[in-house]
Amino acid sequence: xxxxxxxxxxxxxxxxxxxxxxxxxxxxxxxxxxxxxxxxxxxxxxxxxxxxxxxxxxxxxxxxxxxxxxxxxxxxxxxxxxxxxxxxxxxxxxxxxxxxxxxxxxxxxxxxxxxxxxxxxxxxxxxxxxxxxxxxxxxxxxxxxxxxxxxxxxxxxxxxxxxxxxxxxxxxxxxxxxxxxxxxxxxxxxxxxxxxxxxxxxxxxxxxxxxxxxxxxxxxxxxxxxxxxxxxxxxxxxxxxxxxxxxxxxxxxxxxxxxxxxxxxxxxxxxxxxxxxxxxxxxxxxxxxxxxxxxxxxxxxxxxxxxxxxxxxxxxxxxxxxxx
Amino acid sequence: xxxxxxxxxxxxxxxxxxxxxxxxxxxxxxxxxxxxxxxxxxxxxxxxxxxxxxxxxxxxxxxxxxxxxxxxxxxxxxxxxxxxxxxxxxxxxxxxxxxxxxxxxxxxxxxxxxxxxxxxxxxxxxxxxxxxxxxxxxxxxxxxxxxxxxxxxxxxxxxxxxxxxxxxxxxxxxxxxxxxxxxxxxxxxxxxxxxxxxxxxxxxxxxxxxxxxxxxxxxxxxxxxxxxxxxxxxxxxxxxxxxxxxxxxxxxxxxxxxxxxxxxxxxxxxxxxxxxxxxxxxxxxxxxxxxxxxxxxxxxxxxxxxxxxxxxxxxxxxxxxxxxxxxxxxxxxxxxxxxxx
Ligand SMILES: [Zn+2]
Ligand SMILES: [Zn+2]
Numbered sequence: 001x002x003x004x005x006x007x008x009x010x011x012x013x014x015x016x017x018x019x020x021x022x023x024x025x026x027x028x029x030x031x032x033x034x035x036x037x038x039x040x041x042x043x044x045x046x047x048x049x050x051x052x053x054x055x056x057x058x059x060x061x062x063x064x065x066x067x068x069x070x071x072x073x074x075x076x077x078x079x080x081x082x083x084x085x086x087x088x089x090x091x092x093x094x095x096x097x098x099x100x101x102x103x104x105x106x107x108x109x110x111x112x113x114x115x116x117x118x119x120x121x122x123x124x125x126x127x128x129x130x131x132x133x134x135x136x137x138x139x140x141x142x143x144x145x146x147x148x149x150x151x152x153x154x155x156x157x158x159x160x161x162x163x164x165x166x167x168x169x170x171x172x173x174x175x176x177x178x179x180x181x182x183x184x185x186x187x188x189x190x191x192x193x194x195x196x197x198x199x200x201x202x203x204x205x206x207x208x209x210x211x212x213x214x215x216x217x218x219x220x221x222x223x224x225x226x227x228x229x230x231x232x233x234x235x236x237x238x239x240x241x242x243x244x245x246x247x248x249x250x251x252x253x254x255x256x257x258x259x260x261x262x263x264x265x266x267x268x269x270x271x272x273x274x275x276x277x278x279x280x281x282x283x284x285x286x287x288x289x290x291x292x293x294x295x296x297x298x299x300x301x302x303x304x305x306x307x308x309x310x311x312x313x314x315x316x317x318x319x320x321x322x323x324x
Numbered sequence: 325x326x327x328x329x330x331x332x333x334x335x336x337x338x339x340x341x342x343x344x345x346x347x348x349x350x351x352x353x354x355x356x357x358x359x360x361x362x363x364x365x366x367x368x369x370x371x372x373x374x375x376x377x378x379x380x381x382x383x384x385x386x387x388x389x390x391x392x393x394x395x396x397x398x399x400x401x402x403x404x405x406x407x408x409x410x411x412x413x414x415x416x417x418x419x420x421x422x423x424x425x426x427x428x429x430x431x432x433x434x435x436x437x438x439x440x441x442x443x444x445x446x447x448x449x450x451x452x453x454x455x456x457x458x459x460x461x462x463x464x465x466x467x468x469x470x471x472x473x474x475x476x477x478x479x480x481x482x483x484x485x486x487x488x489x490x491x492x493x494x495x496x497x498x499x500x501x502x503x504x505x506x507x508x509x510x511x512x513x514x515x516x517x518x519x520x521x522x523x524x525x526x527x528x529x530x531x532x533x534x535x536x537x538x539x540x541x542x543x544x545x546x547x548x549x550x551x552x553x554x555x556x557x558x559x560x561x562x563x564x565x566x567x568x569x570x571x572x573x574x575x576x577x578x579x580x581x582x583x584x585x586x587x588x589x590x591x592x593x594x595x596x597x598x599x600x601x602x603x604x605x606x607x608x609x610x611x612x613x614x615x616x617x618x619x620x621x622x623x624x625x626x627x628x629x630x631x632x633x634x635x636x637x638x639x640x641x642x643x644x645x646x647x648x649x650x651x652x653x654x655x656x657x658x659x660x661x662x663x664x665x
Binding site for chain 1: 351443463482504545546
């Protein structure tokens with residue numbers, strides 16, 4: 001598999017978030033600030049009304065399991081058809097924005113862009129943007145899995161309605177988000193006032209930018225709860241053995257893929273001067289060489305997991321055992 | 325341009341000597357022949373281009389892209405991403421139905437009925453264009469076809485297909501079930517078999533007499549075109565480096581290997597259309613090549629050579645079997661006449 005983007009691949013931004021968090025306000029802001037660029041917007045039938053755009057596609061989210069029937073290996077059949085239809089008039093727009101329903105799990109949307117050959121050929125998933133409401137997020141996290149999943153999947157989080165909470169509440173909610181996903185970029189906002197340049201063309205799923213934002217070293221001080229979504233990262237300075245890594249990650253995804261929401265890694269294989277980039281959404285993985293280590297860049301292998309039931313010592317031992 | 329023709333490969337000989345062709349400048353979504361013999365090409369720019377004799381005309385049919393095309397008793401019927409079902413006849417556009425924000429992704433027609441798929445629903449209209457019923461499905465309709473007699477409608481969707489009687493008073497479909505996402509459908513002309521294309525590069529079939537399941541797999545890509553030969557013996561399919569033909573006789577397709585014609589390794593077969601009378605199939609490829617293959621003799625007649633025209637996205641035969649319409653993703657279109665000379 002190869003995931004190197006080409007210029008004719010249309011960028012796709014996925015917008016998730018609960019009803020009332022400010023998704024529609026954000027969407028209208030993106031559309032109104034676009035200075036001549038045009039977007040096709042895919043909305044669902046339960047969405048908030050009032051999207052000001054001339055190319056709006058109304059859809060039912062149709063999630064189905066792939067042939068092995070695994071409950072986490074799901075894709076959006078409606079998106080496959082819509083992307084196919086939009087490509088017949090592709091000269092008319094520059095990007096696609098997909099708004100999901102408030103309660104949607106983002107995995108099927110993301111997996112659609114890994115799994116379907118036609119969608120992969122014509123589009124590239126740019127980033128998952130999640131809008132959360134600073135005031136109501138703690139309650140949402142307490143009463144549903146989906147709120148945590150939407151944060152876990154996000155590349156960009158718009159922490160909206162900050163004007164409705166005290167500074168202390170804002171710190172607490174941001175800390176809660178960081179506990180789930182330490183790798184997303186968080187933008188604080190009220191009335192969804194985030195610059196469009198912080199939302200579009202993020203390249204978050206481009207393999208060569210997969211870990212661009214991961215700090216060189218992270219102190220792992222987060223505590224783990226069995227049912228909470230958490231994020232972990234590990235680094236290994238010695239080169240890895242490609243076969244050992246493939247065997248380990250393959251077995252891990254097969255066994256625990258349902259719990260692993262997102263996995264990303266940049267790997268240094270023995271006797272190879274190129275960086276290998278790896279990413280997965282649940283069990284569905286993708287990887288490619290992405291060019292040489294840059295001058296001054298530390299040659300080491302790093303991997304990030306975001307998910308549930310992460311066993312830190314076991315994952316660390318597994319990763320370290322891939323050393324050549 | 326005599327200076328250019330000397331350089332065109334002999335694979336284009338038929339295109340040069342027996343075709344009227346045109347660069348239409350937009351993705352050819354589908355093509356069909358109307359009862360008056362004109363060929364219609366539905367385009368991604370919302371127009372229907374009509375080739376009558378050597379004259380090509382353009383009609384604005386939809387606001388966005390045309391997504392589906394069929395020929396009915398009076399002319400052409402199109403579905404678009406503007407939610408409209410349009411009839412184009414005698415140079416006039418008439419709106420038969422407006423489904424609002426829903427795309428009309430599927431259209432099929434006979435001399436007496438029109439069926440249009442939008443979301444999970446299929447509207448059935450009479451020849452005058454009046455909606456006579458609406459059929460509900462468990463998920464979006466991905467393929468829509470009438471049987472050869474025009475008595476039944478088949479619709480593919482997630483977890484199988486539904487088979488409806490057009491004239492039934494009470495609307496309960498026969499449900500053909502198989503888990504997974506089904507993305508297209510064909511009914512054999514003898515009415516014995518239904519076959520669907522599936523998301524995971526395979527076909528599924530049901531023998532209607534006893535409900536026997538049939539599984540046809542091994543494709544390297546998704547099958548987008550399914551076409552039965554007129555005598556129902558062969559199912560021609562796209563999705564491989566050759567034209568893949570499954571035998572529906574002698575106990576097949578179960579336990580039988582398909583026949584593969586016009587195989588190479590440079591391109592994928594992207595569209596197929598069986599000849600309306602003979603055991604022959606027209607096939608288009610991702611490199612723009614179009615061939616006519618005689619199934620029995622396995623003889624291949626090149627119609628259009630590869631290169632420069634984009635992947636073939638549409639093929640249709642005139643019912644008389646003498647003319648073939650073809651179109652590509654870059655907007656090349658032609659009507660080939662096999663009868664004259
Ligand atoms: Zn799975
Ligand atoms: Zn905690």
